[in-house]
Amino acid sequence: MTDLKLYAVFAETVAAGSMSAAARRLGMTPSAVSQAIRTLERETGVTLLHRSTRKLTLTDAGARCLPHCRRMLDAAGAAGDALAQARDAPVGELRIAAPVGFGAHIAPALAPVLAAWPQLRLQLLLDDAMIDLVDARIDIALRAGTLPDSDWVARPLGRFEIILCAAPVYIEAHGMPQTAEDLAAHHWLASPREHDSGARIVCNNQLTLQQLCEQGLGLARLAHADAAPALARGLLVRVLPGVPLPALPVTALTPGRSGDPAKTRVALDALRRHFAALPGCLSG
Known part of the structure; x- marks a missing residue:
């Protein structure tokens, strides 16, 4: 040629x-x-x-x-x-992949960005399964927990404080645990990654897991940021608040190590600000 x-x-x-x-x-x-x-x-x-x-x-x-x-x-x-x-300038299509439960955080985080930049479009793929980020042409992928090795760049957004919760109706029926030893006698709701063989219900969707907890079906470990509205409305109560649980890291993955387009930069900045302001979101 x-x-x-x-x-x-x-x-x-x-x-x-x-x-x-x-x-x-x-x-x-x-x-x-x-x-x-x-x-x-x-x-x-x-x-x-x-x-x-x-x-x-x-x-x-x-x-x-x-x-x-x-x-x-x-x-x-x-x-x-x-x-x-x-x-x-943030223009074109911004493609973000995240677990279903993160949808409630992405919407308020990016709403000001989309309002400020009318030429920016959002394609949001919410799926608890690990979609192929390359095939889906993802610009930003949000992940919770430990990340597998990959060529993508990990950008920490914070760490979610994990708290133990139950519905008032469950506590009324089964009593409030007073010590960590009391927990063994209670029903548990868990995600697969918690590997809780004694769980009564295992669910791979954190939002559904919280809904099951609100229905009084057992105790669940929930992100404080997700449970805060239900706690404020009295749908959930904290159990053993003095017993700390390991925090859950939240990370944004991007495909490039340098030269991020403006749409990616402004979205990452908005996500960082939003997550930093969430209840129980720890820095680092």
Whole structure:
């Protein structure tokens, strides 16, 4: 395939009117410009320019080729403008993948961003299964817990405080545990990652797990940030608040190590601010 740069040098030479002027525009030497055009003529088998000591004149072949070269340069300029816009302004489609339970946090976090940048579109993929981030062309993936090794860049958003909760109706029926030893006598609701073989109900969806807990079916370990509204409404109560549980790290994954487009940068900033303000979200 012919080097496209040769066509660009030809078009700039015609536009500048001389090889020396084209050389100044392109940051090349006049001899390098002349060599580029000779190479293009040799590779295509046609003469593009008649050269004289005073001026350059297009041949018929050169005249037919020139409009295509100009369109190529225009397209290259448009491509550069599009990349600059992607770098400097949040535009286009932002694709975010997250567990279902994170939907309640993503919406309020990104609403101000979407309102401020009307040319930004959001494609939100909520799935508790690990979707293929490359195939789905994901810009940001939110993950909770320990991450497997990957080439994606991990950006910590915080750590969710985990608390033990139950519904008032459950406590009324089974009593409030007073010590950690009392917990063995109670029904448990758990996620698969907790590997709780003694759980009465195991569910891989954290939102559904909390709903089951609110219905009085047992005790559940919940993120304080998720349970806070139910606690405020009296749908849940804390159990053994003095017993700390391991915090759950929350991470944003992005595919690139540098040069994030503006849409990714503003979304990450908005997510960081939102998670930092959540009840029980610890820094680091």
